Amino acid sequence: MASSSTHDHYHQQQQPFPTAAPPPTPSTTLPSTSDSAATDLLSRLLHRLPPSLSNSATTPLLLRRRSSLAITTTTTPPAISFTDLKSSILSNLPIVSELGFFQLTNHPIQPELTNSAESDSVEIFNLLAHQKQQYFPRHWPLGFDDDDDDDGDADSVFLDSVCSTESTDLTLTSLREFTKEMEKVGLAVVEALTCAVGVRSPGLDDxxxxHSLMWISDVNSGLGEKMVGSGRFYPYVVGLHYHMSKQSCNLLTDTGLVPVSCEMGSILVTIGDIAQVWSNGKLKNVRGKPSLSIEEGSDNSSLSMSLLVTLPLESTVSPLSLKVEIGCADLTDNCDKDVYEKSKEERLFNSFSFEDYAWRVYHERVPLKDPLDRYRNKL
Known part of the structure; x- marks a missing residue:
């Protein structure tokens, strides 16, 4: 483990996130329609309610009431083989783009590494409160979720792609390796999705x-039994969620909460809001990350480990331009012969600041409306 001085130097040179919360808020820096203004007002009013009226029991209830008609039978996501990723995604693109999620099989993440990473994660959550704050100081959004609104969310920690800490007492060797391997898989998924949808590569070689975030949550520390709330929400391109056991989870989509069951050892891939904008609306997205369904007395793991492929805070989000392919029929190629031109297709989304958007959705936390609506082209 690197020393504190080495860690400080690392953050000064490479830390993609600011060391303090950004001062602007979207309500003052971004144009909004009357609908989005009304939503922001309602959100602010809800957050001013006393904890007894705005706690975690209320939020899941709102979600259940809104989406009770959408919850029917448990969905088994389409299986995509990592060994034939590009062609498999292309052949399953209609259902993948409609659902906004799929499960990845035959991937290179070994169960032994996952189990060791889980043990490292347990060690993190077994720390005393003052140790958590000392070892993982807040550099938004990195660090422990130390919000004091008493909303009952599961304890969560956001780590960067190298799982940096301020302590030499935590080695986290397996968790670092797990995060590194998951990041490789995530970048391959992003490349395959953009190629299948027909938009230019976002320049993953740069x-x-x-950037990647490892988001770890301890469900038992929060709601415990049958957790259905969405909790914190950080925008991403794709999210990778390793299923350490055969257990169901809930995904929040535009149509409501969707119960999903995946194979043990598979990776549930969720398409994020940034991917929806990049694809100009061709891909549906999942809001936030899956919430595990943990029954009381269950032997299933209460830990959730999710790798988010996301963007640097200084990024601008907008639809990617279409590409015109010449002689690239073989989808196993890297499409190096592609000729890119600016899309003549009408853009469904206006460009917006990722930092402002991320700050707003992370703190808003009440998904009464699709947060991307304010950026849709109304003309």
Whole structure:
């Protein structure tokens, strides 16, 4: 483990996130329609309610009432083989783009590494409260979720792609390796999705093009039994969620909560809001990350480990331009012969600041409306 001085130097040189919360808020820096203004007002009013009226028991209830008609039978996501990723995504694109999620099989993440990473995660959550704050100081959004609104969310920690800490007492060797391997898989999924949808690559070879976050939650520390709330929400391109056991979870989509069951050892891939904008609306998205369904007395793991492929805070989000392919019929190629031109297709989304958007959705936390609505092209 690197020393504190080495860690500080690392953050000064490479930390993609600011060391303090950004001062602007979208309500003052971004144009909004009357609908989005009304939504913001309602959100602010809800957050001013006393904890007894705005706690975690209320939020899941709102979600259940809104989406009770959408919850029917449990959905088994389509299986996509990592060994034939590009062609498999292309052949399943209609259902993948409609659902906004799929499960990845035959991937290179070994169960032994996952189990060791889970043990490292347990060690993190077994720390005393003052140790958590000392070892993982807040550099938004990194660090422990130390919000004091008493909303009952599960304890969560956001780590960067190298799982940096301020302590030499935590080695986290397996968790770092797990995060590194998951990031490789995530970048491959992003490349395959953009190729299948027919938009230019977002430049994944550029180290500053995308960033990864490891988001770990301890469900038992929060709601415990049958958790259905969405809790914190951080925008991403794709999310990778390793299923350590055969257990169901809930996904929040535009149509409501969707119960999903995946194979043990598979990776549930959720398409994020940034991917929806990049694809100009061709891909549906999942809001936030899956919430595990943990029954009381269950032997299933209460830990959730999710790798989010996301963007640097200084990024601007807008639809990617279409690409015209010449002689690239073989989808196993890297499409190096592609000729890119600016899309003549009408853009469904206006460009917006990722930092403002991320700050707003992370703190808003009440998904009464699709947060992307304010950026849709109304003309």
């Amino acid at each position: 180290p500053g093009a995308v």
